Amino acid sequence: MTAVPAGPALPPAQPEELTAIEPVRLPRSAIFADALVIARRNLTRIARTPQLLVFATIQPVMFVLLFRYVFGGAIHVPGISYVDYLIPGIIVQTVVFGATSTAVGLSEDMSKGIIDRFRSLPMSRSAVLAGRTIADLARNVFVVLLMIVVGIAVGFRFHNGFLPAVAAVFVALLLGYTLSWVFALIGLTVADPETAQLAGFLPIFPLVFASSVFTSTQSMPGWLQAFANVQPITRAANAVRALTEGGPVATNLIWTVLSSIAILAVFAPLAVRRYRKV
Amino acid sequence: MTATTSSPGRGAMIEVEGISKSFGETKALADVDISVPAGTVQGLLGPNGAGKTTLVRILATLLAPDTGRARISGVDVQKDPNTVRSLIGLAGQYAAVDETLTGRENLVMVGRLYRLGAKLAKARAEESLERLGLVEAADRPVKTYSGGMRRRLDLGASLVGRPRVLILDEPTTGLDPRTRLDMWSFIRDLVAGGTTVLLTTQYLEEADQLANHSVVIDRGKVIASGTSDELKARLGSDLIAVEVPAAELDQATAALRGIGCGAPAIDQAHAQITIPVCDPVRDLMAALRILDTAGIVPVDLGLRRPSLDDVFLSLTGRSTGDDDLAAPLTTTPRTPQPARSAA
Numbered sequence: 001m002t003a004v005p006a007g008p009a010l011p012p013a014q015p016e017e018l019t020a021i022e023p024v025r026l027p028r029s030a031i032f033a034d035a036l037v038i039a040r041r042n043l044t045r046i047a048r049t050p051q052l053l054v055f056a057t058i059q060p061v062m063f064v065l066l067f068r069y070v071f072g073g074a075i076h077v078p079g080i081s082y083v084d085y086l087i088p089g090i091i092v093q094t095v096v097f098g099a100t101s102t103a104v105g106l107s108e109d110m111s112k113g114i115i116d117r118f119r120s121l122p123m124s125r126s127a128v129l130a131g132r133t134i135a136d137l138a139r140n141v142f143v144v145l146l147m148i149v150v151g152i153a154v155g156f157r158f159h160n161g162f163l164p165a166v167a168a169v170f171v172a173l174l175l176g177y178t179l180s181w182v183f184a185l186i187g188l189t190v191a192d193p194e195t196a197q198l199a200g201f202l203p204i205f206p207l208v209f210a211s212s213v214f215t216s217t218q219s220m221p222g223w224l225q226a227f228a229n230v231q232p233i234t235r236a237a238n239a240v241r242a243l244t245e246g247g248p249v250a251t252n253l254i255w256t257v258l259s260s261i262a263i264l265a266v267f268a269p270l271a272v273r274r275y276r277k278v
Numbered sequence: 279m280t281a282t283t284s285s286p287g288r289g290a291m292i293e294v295e296g297i298s299k300s301f302g303e304t305k306a307l308a309d310v311d312i313s314v315p316a317g318t319v320q321g322l323l324g325p326n327g328a329g330k331t332t333l334v335r336i337l338a339t340l341l342a343p344d345t346g347r348a349r350i351s352g353v354d355v356q357k358d359p360n361t362v363r364s365l366i367g368l369a370g371q372y373a374a375v376d377e378t379l380t381g382r383e384n385l386v387m388v389g390r391l392y393r394l395g396a397k398l399a400k401a402r403a404e405e406s407l408e409r410l411g412l413v414e415a416a417d418r419p420v421k422t423y424s425g426g427m428r429r430r431l432d433l434g435a436s437l438v439g440r441p442r443v444l445i446l447d448e449p450t451t452g453l454d455p456r457t458r459l460d461m462w463s464f465i466r467d468l469v470a471g472g473t474t475v476l477l478t479t480q481y482l483e484e485a486d487q488l489a490n491h492s493v494v495i496d497r498g499k500v501i502a503s504g505t506s507d508e509l510k511a512r513l514g515s516d517l518i519a520v521e522v523p524a525a526e527l528d529q530a531t532a533a534l535r536g537i538g539c540g541a542p543a544i545d546q547a548h549a550q551i552t553i554p555v556c557d558p559v560r561d562l563m564a565a566l567r568i569l570d571t572a573g574i575v576p577v578d579l580g581l582r583r584p585s586l587d588d589v590f591l592s593l594t595g596r597s598t599g600d601d602d603l604a605a606p607l608t609t610t611p612r613t614p615q616p617a618r619s620a621a
Contacts, residue, residue: 021351024361030393037390045378048419113374117435120338122363123391 024122031124038131039138042105046139056101057143060094061150067214068154077216080245084159087151088168088241089213092233094147095176096208098140100200102132102180103187107196110188115278126272133180140176144169160246168243171256175236178260184271188278212237232259291316291443291474292337297346299332306332308498309346314476314491319469321489322478323590329498330478334447337476338368350443364392367436371448373428374435377421381412381431384420385438392439406434410464426457433464444468446477450484462487482585496594509589516558517588518565521578524549533572537565549577
């Protein structure tokens with residue numbers, strides 16, 4: 001119909017605009033540098049909204065008190081005092097619930113357009129997710145240490161020495177970090193914070209409760225036991241418990257570490273792929 | 279419809295050729311061509327859901343088109359997205375800034391993500407803050423900012439990388455009139471500095487004010503293009519606008535029948551009659567005589583050029599506001615759209 005008109009005389013080009021365009025190639029180090037910038041941003045957010053962190057820690061503390069003082073008297077696990085049984089389970093529960101915050105945080109960034117901003121920048125495609133999961137890992141470190149302090153206050157003790165105790169914390173954090181990537185995929189897919197909260201908790205709830213987190217699977221009906229004994233949260237809880245309290249550890253520990261690596265290897269690329277296309 | 283010139287690449291900073299995009303059954307864009315010369319402002323006009331945001335997302339490398347290609351400064355958005363990202367700045371109807379960070383922290387973060395280095399990122403942040411008048415608020419968390427300040431910060435974030443091409447997706451939607459004027463003046467300053475701008479808007483006045491050239495898009499298709507004056511000229515005639523005391527509206531409408539060269543539009547709410555005219559001066563004199571004879575004293579009476587709103591109405595048969603609350607287009611901001619709406 002109409003040809004594009006020449007328009008008004010162009011303003012004098014800046015000298016830098018006359019230079020040819022250099023193709024931008026992201027250096028290999030970009031993912032680390034960018035992920036650190038994003039992690040720092042997310043940690044600043046956590047530090048500036050301490051009320052969120054407080055609410056996030058109240059829930060596991062309530063679980064500790066509830067199971068230690070209300071249900072604990074009725075639960076008997078052979079060969080171990082209940083508080084020593086409970087706290088390793090609570091640590092695993094805490095990191096698993098903590099991982100859902102990855103989904104909520106990412107979907108919040110999406111609904112506010114911040115992900116669009118990041119995606120329009122010449123930055124690494126993996127960095128936003130890597131930075132988010134690293135920040136959530138740091139948050140989990142804090143919450144796990146806090147739960148250990150709370151646990152000790154209600155009578156929990158490490159009975160297996162210092163290094164295994166450190167290893168127990170590492171195993172729990174590894175599981176939490178791994179699940180963060182699963183929740184990253186969920187958060188990017190639902191793209192709405194309230195839905196992300198729900199979509200995060202729904203699969204997590206049966207996994208946490210049909211496990212050895214709060215009580216031995218021996219007392220469950222056979223069909224439930226069959227599921228509870230093999231699912232990853234039981235494995236992780238048993239591994240953490242064996243590391244803090246003693247007992248056979250190898251199978252559950254190897255199983256937890258390998259399954260974490262496998263989950264990471266599947267879900268991290270899926271989440272990054274999703275991020276590229278959201 | 280929009281013919282690109284015979285040498286499409288020459289001097290064009292933004293080139294869009296035959297871009298189509300569907301979401302399921304919905305065709306968001308159908309064979310759109312646009313070419314924007316360097317240093318100019320291209321308006322992209324259309325109502326909600328016309329496809330404006332889809333085109334913006336394609337140009338900003340956020341979305342892949344089904345067919346066609348787009349280039350920024352000669353660089354293909356699909357083949358070399360990272361180079362394109364280094365050339366563009368994106369600011370939208372949603373202020374995509376972090377609320378818990380301060381204004382300065384937001385801008386420094388964006389600078390770091392351009393890998394400018396700590397020192398340069400800080401300097402660029404400072405430059406943007408000064409440019410947008412946010413120095414005083416720079417160290418306050420963004421959640422304490424007003425809507426207009428957030429929008430300015432969002433624009434500031436898009437400037438940190440010193441983009442050649444600025445993509446503004448409804449930059450003033452939802453802003454009060456005064457803040458809109460401020461945004462307009464920032465945008466004019468940027469263009470004066472040599473930046474090429476693609477501006478989407480549903481405010482026809484905004485394109486009229488800022489754009490050298492505009493395309494009107496409706497349901498994914500370019501339905502008209504030209505300068506604001508050319509678009510108005512396509513409507514042809516000037517208009518006589520008469521406002522009368524409300525009680526005399528019917529009488530005046532009847533009396534003025536036969537004046538002008540088209541059907542008059544009656545605005546009951548404002549007791550205003552708008553008549554297209556082909557011979558403005560004679561028709562205006564005739565209208566005056568008729569009103570005088572009938573003993574009607576108009577509250578207001580004048581000739582005006584058609585607005586782009588009139589153009590849209592005549593091109594599509596619908597007002598731009600038809601799919602929204604009935605509200606005067608140029609004064610009532612709409613509620614912000616979800617940032618990720620498909621079109």
